Amino acid sequence: MVLTGGLLLPPQAFADSVSSRTPIQDAALRAVQRGTAAPVLKERRAQQPPEPRTDLRSKSFFKTPAGLATLVIFGAGVGYALYSSSNDRIRSEGR
Amino acid sequence: MTMRLRSLAVVAILLAAAVPAAAQTLSGTVSGQVTDQQGQVLPGVSVVLTGRTGDVEQTSDGEGNFRFIGLQPGEYSVRAVLTGFRAFEQRGIVVSIGSTSQVRVQLAVGGLEETLQVTAQAVVDTTSTATDTNISQELLFSMPFSRTNAAVNMLNNAPGVNAGSAYGGGAGSSNALLLDGVDTRDPEGGTAWTFFNYNIIDSIEVGGLGQPAEYGGFSGAVVNSITKSGGNAFSALQEFRYTGKDLRGDNISSxxxxxxxxxxxxxxxxxxxxxxxxxxxxxxxxxxxxASIQRYAIKEDPAGPRTVRTEVSPRFNVKLTFQPSPNDTISGNVQYDQYNQTGRASFLATADSTTDALSVEQDSPEYIWNGSYRKVMGGSSFFEAKFTGYWGYFDLDPKNPVPARLNDDGTWSGGAGYNAKYDRLRNQLNASFNRYVEAGGTHNFKFGVEIERSTIRNRQEYTDGVYYYDIGNQPYLAYGYSYDVKGTNKRTTAYAQDQWTVGRFTANVGVRFDGIGGDGDDGNEYYSSNMVSPRLGLAWDVTGRGNAVLKAFYGHLYDGAVFSIWNRAVPGIGDYVVYDVLPGNRLIEADRVSGDSKYVVADDVKHPRTDEFNVSYEQQLFGAWRATATYIRRSATNFVNSTLIGGQWSPSAFTNPLTNQPMTIFTWGNRAAITQRFQIDNLENVTYPGAGSIDAERDYNAAMFVLSRRFANRWQAQASYVYSKTAGSVTSASQAAFNTALFETPNTSLINRDGRVPLDRPHEFKLFAGYQVPVIETSLNASFRGTSGTTYTPFNRVTATRANWTASQDINLEAQGQRRNDAIRILDLRVEKVFSFDVHRFGIYADIENAFNTGVVTARNARFPSVGISGNTVLFGSATAVTPARQITIGARWSF
Known part of the structure; x- marks a missing residue:
């Protein structure tokens, strides 16, 4: 939607530069006005370099050995910190 | 369609500038212009910005320009595509706090299946007049930075900053410490209160010179620490660090x-x-x-007679970010930190003499909260609101709950002798509105308000109400008092600023208004000061190619709202009582002095202020290099301290024990005629009748040279040299600008008071360098600091009776700052072996602090002829502190 909104800019928005426009600029402007200035997002995603084997954008990552190890270490870290917070505290008088 | 990715190294057409321009803001900007190969602007090009929380898309306007604003700091890529042209992609665009990263997109005729891929390289800002150091996640991750207090330690790594004193400012108390854009200092004295896990920091901006109007509450530097956030990809860090006694050196020479x-x-x-x-x-x-969880436990053998000091701190951080649309970001985070300490030095015996039995234990839990909302309105406006606060306390209780005893030989026994409780609640709301306007050039307007409310409560009482003075280890006198004082800081701030660029010139113009009030628990207002801070900066793009800038700045900087300025005026202090000690430890009251405050704050008191002027030239060199030369002048004024009301002073002959030459000291001449009362006021043309007058000041002049190379081809480096002079009649010690008793008598304010201050360091050289060794994938990183030693001045302690004063007096025996401690040379190293598998990075490293194990004397006894420390006679000029010995810390981490 953002792209569409941008492409619907009226031609007069570029009026100031009409007189000095180069052929390439004219081509660009025509492409804009024709609405052929590319479905950019789809193309961008298509041109991404190959994804790594591990997909960190998917929750299925946590079903892999590395994901499970992450959860186990994280859980152990949380657990020991909670244990420490209740056992290591030197509570001041009157608090 | 089958796509081909064709990478072309075309760096010459690209200029990306990290522009430290604005802000307590949490965000940065990416802007740029699209042109063809002839340099003609291309309108209507779709430009997509990709970050870790998704994509945002814009279309270049009639001048080919695009601007993405309100961006979370981090790494982004920009891709521009137009039919009939090769696609353009630039990766690795680093958006830092308050920066504008400029991207020049040049499209070449060709097919969409071809991509022109470029990398950023230039690093010169041609519009800002601020001089900042941005410490990226890359640096934080790789350098052997000390982690004990992330914000303060990062500050000390910046050129011109040492031991918390930035550009001649008050050490610790004059630096704004922002967490996610909002100040979190102790509202009592302006020093650090909140501590956080080094690993939760995404990036840090250290600034202070040429700051725009939105920055206030500092006369030293500003440290803005931005915490990490989640993104579209899962990320994790697991790290464990260990060091032990066998991994430290001994650098105490015979x-x-x-x-x-x-x-x-x-x-x-x-x-x-x-x-x-x-x-x-x-x-x-x-x-x-x-989410981040840390737990650390330290056991230390501290300097002095204590044998053990421990710290344990579990810390919990949770941050949630909600992005209902690409233009709206709502974020909230909470930290709980439960810090405990044992073996802390007693303030009675001091660190030099505290034994294990005389130590105190510390309980200090703390909650920090932060909420923010950011609304981006098109490519020209955004609104940001932040609310940050914390609640916490630290209590000090004696390990051995019996009264303290001071023997006539200077040794302490018994217990620490007191309980102390310090409570804090600080809340602050910041809101700002940014708008870019094209009118007679480009304007970047920003308007903002800040509201701060902080409450402070300090309590203390001696164990059993007293501590004892002994003769021959037998008590003969006891002394006691207690206090419970409370105050509320109220600050309201508004500012307006504009960054106005016309052609190659940029003017950064702003003004800031701060109204600071201080209320006691009795409802009375004890402090009120309003201040206006103009800021004017000019920048000139020297070549027009964005690779060199000449800039200048003038502005007024005011310290933050601090209770310490006026806390001596509030009620809450009990009577000071002296007892005779009779056999059987019976106490008979011998003297009592009312605890009612003797202090009153002047109605027209002005808040401590520093005026800054700097001029700087910055030049891009050889692609990734940048050289900067800066002249800085700062003049501190409006010092606030207490002076005796109606005092008369009488000259008194005195023999200087250092030189055996006669000198004059002063006694309180009309002690019998007036009651001792003090006024807390500015130290401008203060007259001590019978003695002289003083107009307190402190000046800092410096020339600063920085040569830096951003990370490329496996290495990065920054070298800096600062030549400076800090001199005046008020030191740059913490809170010296507003909280000492030095100016209550001419003995301590007039006699040999002017000169180089203790934290003056004429020469400072700092170097950071990192290199990733290929093939063996090992990272080598080094940090070197070499500075002049601090100064010290011999003094003689004159008894209260001799000075006819209510306390002893430390009188300087020669002009301040003529002697220096040893020059410091410290090298810290990190060596890390990296193993990378797919998305996973494993590292095993060693941090070697003080690799040379130098034992530099950083402090010497300045009292002439000697001082007693733990029963030892330490002569004038003898060492009292040495740099920490070499310590090796082993670490292992796994991240993705």
């Missing part, structure tokens, strides 16, 4: 130990520190989480 037998090998006996972190999406592109 000479130093001979001068001061209390200086023995000391340092960390064991330290175990782990962090586990997890972040990622809750709903892709919409909602994200980040």
């Amino acid at each position: 000479k130093v130990n001979g001068e001061n037998p209390t200086l023995l090998a000391s340092g960390v006996d064991s330290s175990k520190d782990y962090t586990v972190q997890l972040g990622g999406p809750i709903v892709r592109d919409k909602a994200f989480f980040f």
Whole structure:
């Protein structure tokens, strides 16, 4: 939607530069006005370099050995910190 | 369609500038212009910005320009595509706090299946007049930075900053310490209160010179620490660090130990520190989480007679980010930190003489909260609101709950002798509105308000109500008092600023208004000061190619709202009572002095202020290099301290024990005629009748040279040299600008008071360098600091009776600052072996602090002829502190 909104800019928005426009600029402007200035997002995603084997954008990552190890270490870290917070505290008088 | 990715190294057409321009803001900007190969602007090009929380898309306007504003700091890529042209992609665009990263997109005729891929390289800002150091996640991750207090330690790594004193400013008390854009200092004295896990920091901006109007509450530097957030990809860090007694050196020489037998090998006996972190999406592109847990435990053999000091701190951080649309970001985070300490030095015996039995234990839990909302309105406006606060306390209780006793030989016994409780609640709301306007050039307007409310409560009482003075280890006098004082700081701030660029010139113009009030618990207002801070900066793009800038700045800087300025005026202090001690430890009251405050704050008191002028030239060199030369002048004024009301002073002949030459000191001449009362006021043309007058000031002049190279081709470096002079009649010690008793008598304010201040360091050289060794994938990183030693001035302690004053007086025996401690040369190293598998990075490293194990004397006894420390006589000029010995910390981490 953002792209569409941008492409619907009226031609007069570029009026100031009409007189000095180069052929390439004219081509660009025509492409804009024709609405052929590319479905950019789809193309961008298509041109991404190959994804790594591990997909960190998917929750299925946590079903892999590395994901499970992450959860186990994280859980152990949380657990020991909670244990420490209740056992290591030197509570001041009157608090 | 089959796509080909064709990478072309075309760096000549690209200029990306990290522009430290604005802000307590949490965000940065990416802007640029699209042109063809002839340099003609291309309108209507679709430009997509991709970050870790998704994509944002714009279309270049009639001038080919695009601007993405309100961006979370981090790494982004920009891709521009137009039919009939090769696609353009630039990766690795680093957006830092308050910066504008400029991207020049040049499209070449060709097919969309071809991509022109370029990398950023230039680093010169041609519009800002601020001089900042941005410490990226890359640097934080790789350098052997000390982690004990992330914000303060990062500050000390910046050129011109040492031991918390930035550009001649008050050490510790004059630096704004921002967490996610909002100040979190102790509202009592302006020093650090909140501590946080080094690993939760995403990036840090250290600034202070040429700051725009939105920055206030500092006369030293500003440290803005931005915490990590979750993104569309899951990320994690697991790190464990360990050091032990076998991994530290001993740098106390026999000479130093001979001068001061209390200086023995000391340092960390064991330290175990782990962090586990997890972040990622809750709903892709919409909602994200980040959680971090740390627990560290340190056991230390401190300097002096204590044998053990321990710290334990579990810390919990949770941050949620909600992005209902690409233009709206709502974020909230909470930290709980439960810090405990044992073996802390007693303030009675001081660190030099505290034994294990005389130590105190510390309980200090703390909650920090932060909420923010950012609304981006098109490519020209955004609104940001932040609310940050914390609640916490630290209590000090004696390990041995019996009264303290001071023997006539200077030794302490018994227990620490007191309980103390310090409570804090600080809340602050910041809101700002940015708008870019094209009118007679480009304007970047920003308007903002800040509201701060902080409450402070300090309590203390002696164990059993007293501590004892002994003769021959038998008590003969006891002394006691207690206090419970409360105050509320109220600050309201508004500012307006504009960054106005016309062609190659940019003017950064702004003004800031601060109204600071201080209320006591009795409802009375004890402090009120309003201030207006103009800021004017000019920048000139020297070549028009964005690779060199000449800039100048003038502005007024005011310190933050602090209770210490006026806390002596509030009620809450009990009577000071002296007892005779009779056999059987019976106490008979011998003297009582009312605890009612003797202090009153002047109605027209002006808040401590520093005026800054700087001029700077910055030049891009050889692609990734940048050289900067800066002249800085700062003049501190409006010092606030107490002076005796109606005092008369009488000259008195005195023999200088250092030189055996006659000198004049002063006694309180009309002590019998007036009651001792003090006015807290500015130290401008203060007259001591019968003695002289003073107009307190402190000036800092410096020339600063920085040469830096951003990370490329496996290495990065920054070298800096600063030549400076800091001199005046008020030191740059913490809170010296507003909280000492030095100016209550002419003995301590007039006699040999002017000169180089203790933290003056004429020469400072700092170097950071990092290199990733290929093939063996090992990272080598080094940090070197070499500075002049601090100054010290011999003084003689004159008894209260001799000075006819209510307390003893430390009188300087020669002009301040003529002697120096040793020059400091410290090298810290990190060596890390990296193993990378797929997305996973494993590292095993060693941090070597003080690799040369130098034992530089950083402080000497300035009292002439000697001082007693733990029963030892330490002569004038003898060492009292040495740099920490070499310590090796082993670490292992796994991140993705």
